[in-house]
Amino acid sequence: MADSIAARKGPVSRFLDSDLWFSFSHSPLTIVSAIVALALIGAAVLAPVIAPHDPFNLATLNLMDAFNPPAWVEGGNPDFLLGTDDQGRDMLSTIMYGARISLFVGFCSVIFAMVLGVTLGLVAGFVGGTTDAVLMRIADIKLTFPAILVALLVDGLVRAALPRELHDRIALWVVIFAIGISNWVQYARTVRGSTLVEKNKEYVMAARVIGLSSTRIMTSHVLPNVMGPVLVIATLNLGFAILAEATLSFLGVGVPPTQPSLGTLIRIGNDFLFSGEWWITVFPGITLALMVLSVNLLGDWLRDALNPRLR
Template identity: 45%
Template sequence: MAALCALSTLIVIVVAALAAPLIAPQDVTDPASIDLWNSELPPVWAEGGTWSFPLGTDLQGRDLFSALLYGTRLSLGIALAATLIPALTGLFLGMLAGIRGGRIELAILFLCDIALSVPSLFSAALIAALLRGGSGGVLTTSGAALVIICAISLSAWIAPAQASRAEARIASGRDYVMAARLIGTPGWRITLFHILPNCLGPVMVAVTLGFGSAVLTEATLSFLGIGLSADQASLGTLIRMGYEEILSGKWWLAVFPVAVLTLLVLAVNLIADWLGAWLNPRRGNGDGGATG
């Protein structure tokens, strides 16, 4: 039941974010549609609120509901790019380590240790400094997003690599894999049809958890001012702007972005937990893997 609710919540958030240009009352990416005279208006149910801005407006006069839609879309896009691309890299390296072993495995494990020792905050600050230096000190939205994607990607490949390495080592010792080798089956065919299917389940769980972590990391980096600027709506920048004004009584500026971020990450984590529990019986069965 919890997984179904989480999946429904995630679908609603993703569909709303993707449909932002169609359902948002205001295009927050267009400065011409923003009026500073409308800044800091409260939600419609509070005194001074209006149906033109149902969740109120931020410091720049942007409709907060529209900013949440566009900001969620940007955050989801960054998290998706920062999760899927490293996942493919991690899957390949993990399978290579699990199948080949020896020095190759030690080298890949050493790379994992190095990547884990570099904080994403430091990586983002360094990448942002390099990109700003090459662009005259100003980053576009795509450039700022690239900073966060690169910072998250530096460690996002580790969990898929560790998961696929463990499964590849187990699958390599199973009877059907050893039998395939004895009859002369090519190594690429064994890898593709016998070992890879066993690795996909754990990697899917790792990627799902990594996606939720990437959303949080983007929000953290944007909150700290690394990467996306205040005029580039994302969940992190909206929370940062709201935090600066929450003590002045403008609670809606922080509460709504935090609520969306919490629901999004909670839904992803619940789905990852369900996925891991669903796949666990298959993984626990020594002969339950793919047999090609």
Template identity: 45%
Template sequence: MSDQNMPAYARVFTSNLSLNLRHNPVAFISLAIFLLLFLLALFAPLIAPYNPFDTTQIDILDSELPPFWAEQSDPSFLFGTDGQGRDMWSIMLYGLRLSLMIGIGAVVVQTLLGVSIGLISGYVGGRLDSLLMRLADIQLSFSTLMVAIVFLAVTQVVGGRAFFAQYAPVLLITIIGLAEWPQYARTVRATVLAEKQKEYVDAARIMGFGPLRIMVRHILPNSLSSIFVISTIQIANAIIAEASLSFLGLGMPIAYPSLGSLISSGFDYLFSGSWWITTLPAALLVVLILVVNLLGDWLRDTIGPRILQGAR
């Protein structure tokens, strides 16, 4: 059976990328763990034994109960409870959900903005290219955390804490996304500069296709591999940025915490004996960041050589 007649799932299973994944234990295990965490976050309302945001299911008398393997634990709370009496397993699932949502959402913003700017800059060239790349250089001179801290602090002062708490996920996605777009713009621009000199682009111009169609339908597909590699790494960076901001008190409010907020809220209990309140969310965050980074490194090593070879 030819490749064209094979079902889509069969072509994916027999592709070089899939074969490489199955022969790379580290990448395979990392992908399995990431998919497990993603499914746990996606179905958190169904998996979590308690709703940590429902006050009727929270009893302050159950606060600071240890995990099941420690003395004085309660079988009803597998990984213990936090200082407010919320089930740690349930609130970690919801926190994981928020962290992944913000990380993936920020990468979507980065991708849309950076790819658009990179396509326009590389295809149009001239003064517009110089202006956009100087803006990218200026943006890169500031760290993501510094930009986010300034904007989030100003937002809390101007809009108030109630406004910030209500729109915290949208604000975090937008600000982290706006702070990291140059990574995509510079990569896509380099691809466009190499591709627009090739014969198929000249043929498209002769056929009367407009610049927008040429950029989106013909040049952009040749950048997808590099965009995919960057996106995998940027998801980890966005999650780290959100966790850092939440730990500093500029991220998700404690009423609707992400993993970073859980680590921050449990830090005060670390030396009082209730170590699990901050340690367990921190361990989950470390595992999440580790597997995403390992997947990103594997993709860079697997797809990267083909990207470089195609650019020659």
């Protein structure tokens, strides 16, 4: 009877009755983190609609509006709530558009690293032998280099190999590739370990008996059973990817100035920090800190909620 009632429930009802929702709804810190993350993501995605100004429309910029302090500070302009930067751009609008770039780079680099790492880990664990040994030795070598150093190396090689004009056009994708290629090892090692366990279970042996190919077994049977830890790693790595992009942009090797991210805004504001224009770097810095902190807290919660030992 209970099973039939549960079967008639919709996906929303089943989710609201799940342990995951119970854990989320009984964690005030997680709820606050989710609200902050959704607010920042929503503001970034809807920036073209809700931003008070278009900071990249040169026709609307006026250098006479440069270095306006926040509206509540003496001398502030009510039209610019968080003040303006050295080019007269509204800081609130610029932060919204900059967050779009940071989030886009973060999500794309995490997806790239996850696809690459999961694929290599699945192949290494399922095939084994020489393939496993070679892939894991490559992963071990990668772990000896810090992720930021790898990203800087990749960006430097691309800059040396491509003409400046071409690099500027694809700079955003270069940053995504550089961050993604430096973070695939975690996914590969985690998936490999789970695959080594799964491939010896009865359902895999049964699939082999009925004649399914190795590719079909890996993608249709093993992969769904090893994705749980991957989602947790992806959530935690999103915060790192956003921070890595900000670091690269702060160092001047990230996205181009024509597409400023939060890291670029912090770097620009840092030049004026000691001359009194503190808002140019403080507000983008606060936004970046809130974004990374909220994502990391959600990742920590998801890791604990999906861990059966903590239930």
